[in-house]
Amino acid sequence: MRCCLQHKSVRLCLFALLVLFGLSACLSAPQTRLLQEQQPARLSSRELLADVGFFPQEAYQCGPAALATVLDYSQQQVTADELVSQVYIPARQGSLQIEMLATARRYSRLPYVLPASLESVLQEVAAGLPVLVMQNLGLSRWPQWHYAVVVGFDLTDGTLTLRSGTRRDYVMPMAVFERTWARAAHWAVVILPPGQMPVDNNQTRYFQMLADAEPSLREESVTAAWRAGVQRWPASDLMSLGLSNHLYGQALVQDAASVLEQLLAVDTSSAAAHNNLAWLMLELGQTEEAMRLAREAVTLDAGFKQTLADIQSKISSGR
Amino acid sequence: MQLTLSKMASIGMLAATLLAGVMMQSAALAAPSAMVSTQQLAQETRVDQQRAHVSAFLDRAEVQSLLEARGVDVADAQSRIATLTASELATLAAQIDTLPAGEGALETLIFVLVVFMLLDIAGVTDIFPGL
Incomplete structure (x- = not known):
């Protein structure tokens, strides 16, 4: 996992790029x-986030530099130097993707891995x-790994603008970017400040990213992120259960219950939501409602019959 | 069927994975008497995705022809996917993801898949009677 070192292996990079250009006739950039053939209606033809900061990389440390760029833009005070010890592995002269995500979480930001599009x-x-991206500037069999940040694009010219290595506004052909990016498995990440949602509209993806990040984020960041999720997908049991569980973890039993009640008002298909609300109702002393919900959970999914039995015995033993 | 050394080794690994899977499964069965946690939900959504991933792999034409060459019914294989445990699915999905290019690699993975299915049919204590 070695980053492209600008001032020492310029020739290597140039050569890799030359090879790419040379092969461009037979290489494809389908996306x-x-x-360019059919510009999406909801996308403007050009965009540039000029106020994204610039953290020129040192030695092989494109990982810390690129991560500092996106963290800084998400209103998180950070320097590339302080990230070096967290994401840079000297023996590999580079940074692992998983460490990049973990470090963003340590700064209480939600990393969201985008689809390969x-x-x-x-x-x-x-x-x-x-957008934080990983590229392989070399070839698959001879990789030159590199992290950079996409800050702009121009569909008319077919170019992307990146903060890359020691170059502040590096304009590169979109097709070349696509090939270098494809060789790094199309890895692209946005760093979400608390409560901000990505444009990408995939509730399962968002849920998994947030569930992974939850233990490392600050409490108010987690609450904001779940609330934003529920707001976008009010009928999603994943979002409501996530928020409800989080509130319950803070001993906000009533709030946790009303989140699930709001979900069941718009969608009654989730057995897990019925199950969890049954337990919350039991805790709130509403035993009849707890029993009704537990029965409904079993109707939706027989796997929850233990819940029904447990709630029944708790009620009959007077808790 | 004559087994090469490397295949023997992979069978050993698979048996270990499977045993771990069975143990995890029995632990999971005792659980759902309380609230469903966010981590449990995340785990479930991941298993669903891996199942879809493995299932899409079986839909590939070259995979189907390799399976058929081994006398495995594709529809049967698809229905087996539904019964694989979480850890078996994870192993398979990871192997599909890291599948290097080339015929040999695909052959090996098909072999792994077939072994999974045979184990699934035979049960852990009665391994490989058909091999």
Whole structure:
């Protein structure tokens, strides 16, 4: 996992790029072609987030530099130097993707890994979020790993603008970017400040990212992130259960219960939501409602019959 | 069927994975008497995704022809996917993701898949009677 070192292996990089250009006739950039042939209606033709800061990389440390760029833009005071010890592995002369995500969480930001879609990257930039990307500037068999930040694009010219290594506004052809990005498995991440949502509209993805990040984020960040999720997907049991569980963890039993009640008012299909609300109602002393909900959970999914039995025995033993 | 050394080794690993899976499964069965936690939900959504991933793999034409060459019914294989445990799915999905290019790699993975299904049919204590 070695980053492209600008001032020492310029020649290597140049050579890799030359090879790429040389092969461009027989290499494809399907997403770029599609975007240019048929520009998506909801995407402007050009965008530039000029006020994204610039953290020029030192030695092989493109990982800390790129991460500092996106964290700084999300209103988190940070320097590339302080990130070096957290994400940079000297023996590998580079940073692992998983460490990049973990460090963003340590700064109480929610990292959201985007789908492997160039359009998705452009959409996030258009919505004002710089996108952290991984590239393989070399070839698959001879990799030169590199992290950079996409801050702008121009669909008419077919270019992207990146904060990359020691270059502040590095304009590169979109097709070349797509190929270098594809060789790094299309890895792209936005760093979400508390409560901000990505443009990408995938509730399962958002749920998983947030569930992963929850233990490391500050409490108010978690609450804001779950609330934003419930607001976008009010009929999603994943979001409501996430928020409800989080509130319950803070001993806000009544609030946790009303989140699930609001969900069941718009969608009654979730067995897990009935199950959890049954337990919350029991805790709030509403035994009849608890029994009704537990029965409903079993009707929806027989796997919850233990809940019904447990609640029944708790009620009959007078708790 | 004559087994090569590397295949023997992978069978050993698979058996270990499977045993771990069975143990995890029995632990999970005792659980759902309380509230469903966010981490449990996250785990479930991941298993669903992996199942879809493995299932899409089985839909590939070259995979189907390899399975058929081994006398495995594709529809049967698809229905087995539904019964794989979480850890088996994770192992398979990871192997599909890191599948290097080339015929040999795909062959090996198909072998792994077939072993999973045989184990699934035979049960852990009665491993490989058909091999």
